[in-house]
Amino acid sequence: MKPKLSSTTSVVKISDSVLEFFKTNTREQVRIKVDDDTIMNIVLSLDGSKELNTISEENGIQYDSLVSLINFLDNKGVLDHVDPKSDFDSYTSFRRVIHFLSDFSGSHDELLAMWDKLENSTVLIVGLGAVGSWVACNLVQSGVKNLILMDGDTVDITNLHRQFGYSEGDVGLKKADVLEKRLKEYVADINVMKSYDFLDDGTLSQFDEYDIDLIINCADKPTVDMTSLWIGEYGMKRSIPHIVGGGYNLHLSLIGQTVIPNKTACVKCFQMQLEEQNKIDPKRVKKLAVKNRKVGSFGPMCSMIASMVGMEAIKVLSGCTVPANINRRGEFDIYSMDITYHEFLRRDDCEWCGKKGRFIDS
Ligand SMILES: [Zn+2]
Numbered sequence: 342m343k344p345k346l347s348s349t350t351s352v353v354k355i356s357d358s359v360l361e362f363f364k365t366n367t368r369e370q371v372r373i374k375v376d377d378d379t380i381m382n383i384v385l386s387l388d389g390s391k392e393l394n395t396i397s398e399e400n401g402i403q404y405d406s407l408v409s410l411i412n413f414l415d416n417k418g419v420l421d422h423v424d425p426k427s428d429f430d431s432y433t434s435f436r437r438v439i440h441f442l443s444d445f446s447g448s449h450d451e452l453l454a455m456w457d458k459l460e461n462s463t464v465l466i467v468g469l470g471a472v473g474s475w476v477a478c479n480l481v482q483s484g485v486k487n488l489i490l491m492d493g494d495t496v497d498i499t500n501l502h503r504q505f506g507y508s509e510g511d512v513g514l515k516k517a518d519v520l521e522k523r524l525k526e527y528v529a530d531i532n533v534m535k536s537y538d539f540l541d542d543g544t545l546s547q548f549d550e551y552d553i554d555l556i557i558n559c560a561d562k563p564t565v566d567m568t569s570l571w572i573g574e575y576g577m578k579r580s581i582p583h584i585v586g587g588g589y590n591l592h593l594s595l596i597g598q599t600v601i602p603n604k605t606a607c608v609k610c611f612q613m614q615l616e617e618q619n620k621i622d623p624k625r626v627k628k629l630a631v632k633n634r635k636v637g638s639f640g641p642m643c644s645m646i647a648s649m650v651g652m653e654a655i656k657v658l659s660g661c662t663v664p665a666n667i668n669r670r671g672e673f674d675i676y677s678m679d680i681t682y683h684e685f686l687r688r689d690d691c692e693w694c695g696k697k698g699r700f701i702d703s
Pocket of ligand 1: 611687693695
């Protein structure tokens with residue numbers, strides 16, 4: 342073992358006896374008191390180049406004491422768990438993603454497990470438009486290797502200003518085909534399965550035989566509410582986590598919820614509560630239920646929502662931390678750049694996940 346201070350942690354010598362570690366990814370500060378110069382020098386020199394016994398001999402410290410020190414630092418989360426020479430086949434291409442995940446892991450093995458889950462997961466993206474196309478790009482750039490892309494649409498000239506991956510030469514071609522080609526230009530070694538169907542009540546059954554780790558709803562036809570219900574029901578039936586990708590309405594963008602079946606509020610729980618709130622105050626939480634909307638939109642808005650979805654997806658797939666958008670959904674105001682979150686509860690009377698729900702764990 343060659344211990345190394347985490348590459349995403351800054352180390353500052355506050356005084357002769359205090360060292361401060363600042364974890365840049367999680368913004369966590371850790372201070373340790375070091376009374377001994379030898380220990381201070383050892384800690385500051387951990388660059389991954391020396392084995393424990395070499396450090397022990399060079400610094401005149403007992404091996405057992407050194408192991409205790411290294412374990413202490415490891416428990417404080419300031420050592421790097423990335424060992425690029427072993428285990429990580431994709432280290433060269435994805436080292437920044439792996440380093441990002443390393444701040445959420447307690448050990449090399451845990452980091453390896455997170456990366457393995459992320460890399461080998463299969464994500465179904467339904468709808469390859471303004472949000473779905475960017476989400477697919479986010480996931481492939483983050484190391485996800487298996488995608489199922491579902492969209493019956495062809496590329497239209499009016500898509501190019503806000504959707505990822507489509508160019509003038511692609512107009513008239515199937516979005517799923519074009520996006521697959523573009524994504525493979527980023528990472529050649531990905532597996533893409535395509536479906537040219539539009540989402541409706543029954544089309545998801547074609548994936549019954551596939552192991553799917555996450556479904557992302559980026560489809561807004563006929564309405565986001567309808568597609569969310571179809572995907573929510575399928576996800577609950579098969580116990581597959583799902584994310585309502587969001588959408589936009591005038592100057593507000595909806596940041597949709599993340600559903601972990603039978604652990605968080607489901608799409609039906611959200612629907613019940615939205616209906617109750619809309620009865621009291623129809624303006625309080627806006628529903629995106631307008632058919633054939635042609636409202637104004639532009640790339641930054643779509644890619645921003647897609648980035649939020651991508652972040653949630655990486656949390657769900659890697660297990661690095663708890664997803665943020667469980668039991669809530671947000672509205673992003675383009676003008677003020679404020680995000681307002683509305684909380685939702687998992688309901689005992691939910692017909693899907695409540696006490697007598699259809700999809701409750703038996
Ligand atoms: Zn429910």
